[in-house]
Amino acid sequence: MALLKLTSPHAHTAQSTADVMKLVLLATIPGLVALTVFFGWGTIINVLITSAVALICEASVMRLRKRPVMFYLKDNSALVTAVLLGLALPPLAPWWIPVVGTFFAIVIAKHLYGGLGYNPFNPAMVGYVVLLISFPVQMTAWPAPAPLYPAEIDVPGFWQSLQIVLPFFNEAITGTVNGSIDAYTAATPLDTFKHNTGLLVEQLYKKDPLFSQGSWAGIGWEWANFAFLAGGCFLLYRRVFTWHAPVAMLVSLTLCAALFYDGGSSSSHGSPLLHLLSGGTMLGAFFIVTDPVTSATSNRGRLIYGALVGILIFIIRSWGSYPDAVAFAVLLMNFAAPLIDNYTLPRTYGHKKSRKATEKKDEGP
Amino acid sequence: MRKVWDLIGGVHPPENKHQSVQDSIGTLPLPEKLVIPLNQHIGAPPKLLVSAGDIVLKGQPLAEPKGMVSVGVHAPTSGQISEISDYPIPHPSGMSARCITLIPDGKDQWIEHKGVDNFRDKTPEELLDIIRSSGITGLGGAGFPSAVKLSARQPISTLIINATECEPYITADDMLMQERPEAIVEGIKILSYLLGEPDEILIGIEDNKPKAYEALEPYLEGTNIELVEFTTRYPSGGEKQLIQILTGKEVPNGGLPADIGIVCQNVGTTHAIQRAIVHGEPLISRVTTVTGKACATNRNYQTLIGTPISHLLEQNGFNQSQCSRLVMGGPMMGFTLENSEIPVIKTTNCILAPTEDELPTPPPAQPCIRCGMCAEACPASLLPQQLFWYAQSQNYERLEAHSLFDCIECGACSYICPSNIPLVQYYRASKGEIRKLAAEKVNADRARQRFEFQKARKEKEEAEKTAKREARKKAAEQARAKAAENATASTEDSPVATSATAKSSAADDIIKAAMARAEAKKASPEEQRAKLERGVVRAESHLETVEQRLQALGSEATDKQREQAQAAIEDARLRLEDAKSKLQAAPESKPDKAKEVMAKVQASPKEALEKKIATLKDRINVTEEKIAEAEDDALKVALQKGLEKQQEKLRDAEQQLKDAPTESTTASTKTEDAAATAIAKAQAKAAAQASMSDEEKLRASITSLQARLKKAQERLVAAEEEGSEHIDALRTGAEKLQAKLTSAETELSELS
């Protein structure tokens, strides 16, 4: 009689890792749509390029490591990294920006550290930071939100965007180098605050169309952030991650911003709302900080981890020289995650206190 | 409503209970044979009372409890014992154990039995005796003897009846409550009486058993028994979890529920106790659920203990071709059976025969994405993903720090893991490994104690030997002093030869003694010495071999192997030392003496010392490297010890080098010629000495000392003039000579 010998449990949930990843991909759709509505086709093109490169890189590495390629491709983890990186990159960046970034994310940050589950640093953020440091010009050129385009310039359509992103392609077809991104770029809300000299927050909000046409934190930006928030809530509802890290991050960021708001003076670093709804705040809070591999392990640990990311974001935004800070803050805290883990073991049933991960003497089995 | 606490973590797998609650608890026709494992409980196996060929009646004891934590087994029906042999029993490992095979005679004839009319007339001890001799163990869990659990020493304030039955598929307790609520409530009253009427009696039941709830409710009126319903969530039926849900208290780590005044009993057990006390029936059958899509009918049966699973399956239209695995117990904690001939035992609450669709073979595990879903599900608040990580890397220290042993193996983490990692399997394996290592450590500790005892004994023997030697020496000296009356002078002026004289004069007596001994043994000192030298060489090579062996062990070696190797090295080292000291103590023949001198001269003491220091330093380097490489703590400690010893030796050698008197600077310049002269002198001197009386010898040495002193003083003066760096050494050398001279002179004056 051929009976299977298996150990318990014999039952198993239907949800697989690939399903979890699919949910995350699904949850990015609102953000992708919002970014496209306000900043054009650039983001979608980014995501397409990063996804293609990510799949190629993942498959090649798997072949090199002599692993079953399809089995690993099917876990969708490379796609998640690619999509998150694509969302974070400035739209209409030249094609090699997403390519280089994805290569770094998948090959260096993920696989050189042992692959899925073993990477100490968030791959998408490693890719982003490598790009930001190496190509600051391309990485800081964000297009203006569509409603703010000057009357004489049209918002680039899909083909036009493609031409901007792939200049050689354009050249091969039309014979001319057409369309530089420079025509479309504008300061982001965070840039505006960084370079604000002399204007009270209130005046700035009235004067700058970026704010006067928006409601809270700059037209376009606020909606993209709301969209990511919505996606995040969906994932929370589906229990893909726990609330601890994102909520802690948003709360600490809000508190910092409130503390340094300075009554809206000309040297203010911006209101809490500005910080919550501009830049990569919500993308970071619900898609990056929640990355389970690189964050702290226990819920208590995640509270600390999230809160520290929030504080770091505010510090780097306010006093650093980069326009946004989510990537740096996350990578810095990735370093600290194992340490946090060591001190935040949950209290086990029947124990009076929680223990330390490095504790030596056991109370005995 | 009573407050209930939330289960920490937990999962909610599909319940699949409806299939088996459509029909009442059925009975099965008698099987052809019953196979009754002797030991179905946790604790000591009972004592066999029957032998093959015996005719037994239903309910007759087949084995009686032996010791406190033990229960007996009884004949489930009347018939004949056909054999008592090893037989596969229900166990995750598929092992075999002693079983009694009973061929039913079909009459199902009861042995005479009688219940207790009013249990309150009996003392709790008497009732506990009945429970023990009725073979009652916990029917829900691991099968712990109930009498032991009920004779708690601590005062009990809360009695909890576990009616949760949280595992999917299983409905045995549910049906029992639906059909026999009255008996169960009576059983609870017996338990309450046994435990000295605790303040609180709670029946914990999940909200997916409304019928059982309704059935029990009417019988609880007017009692202090409370029926507490809570949300269905696995594993709320774990004893620790149920206690936490109902009382908010936690069983302290390493403790028992009784420590916090709680006793927990399963409903099935409660019912069995009621049967035993009120009806005098031992535990010979239980309710077992037969379920799974591979069976045409899903139902509960009052099953005789010892019924082969195949019989249960056949009676339920089992379709073997559809069944992929056979599980005893539920889908969360049950274990697979290797064949269907295995019997039902006291803890068999369910036989699950699922189809492949129902419980598919798990797909290969993917990497852990550290999603933390397992941690959310863990009822013990562990971090399963970290446990998994450390289990993979076999980091047992971290595993224990992460409280591996608080894992109740409920399987909630494996159930929820999206990467299909068989987490529990890793925990079981690691627990087994840690237990094994702990057991080995106990053994190794014992071995070490034995070894240390041996070492101490050897040292003691060694010390005794030295003491004897000293005593002999003294006696010889005294004898010599008396005999030395007519001493004449003789001159000889070679420091080497003088020292040889001194030594040989001391050695002479020992030689005499040794000669006598050797005579008896018919072995010349030379032969003896050679033998001892061979011994040293042998011991040295042995030490080398064992050291190499330790190195070769490498990182895979278990602690035990290392300990053994360590012990072997220590042993070898002792033997070597032993051999060396014997060699030193051995009598030296005169030609040997000359050889030794030659060797000494050839390699001046300084050179020899320097060489020794160099080798020691080399060895220390090697050891330090080894320490750096060693990952294992035990190995490290051992190596560290070795290093310290080596360093000590090095310090000694360096000290010696520093203290080496003037000859060390001059000796190095000596040539072989000098050696030859010295030998000649030494030989001449030895020959002369043979004809000298003791006084003569003394005088001779005084003269020689005087000459040496003079020379030394001259050298000292010369050195002082040159401002040589050896002044200090020279001065001490001169002072030493002076001292020797003085003592020799006093000796002489005493003699004459």
Ligand code: SF4
């Ligand atoms: S549920 Fe599985 S994949 Fe997720 S953290 Fe736990 S072990 Fe890893």
Ligand code: SF4
């Ligand atoms: S099997 Fe152990 S680690 Fe897993 S959920 Fe149960 S108690 Fe926690």
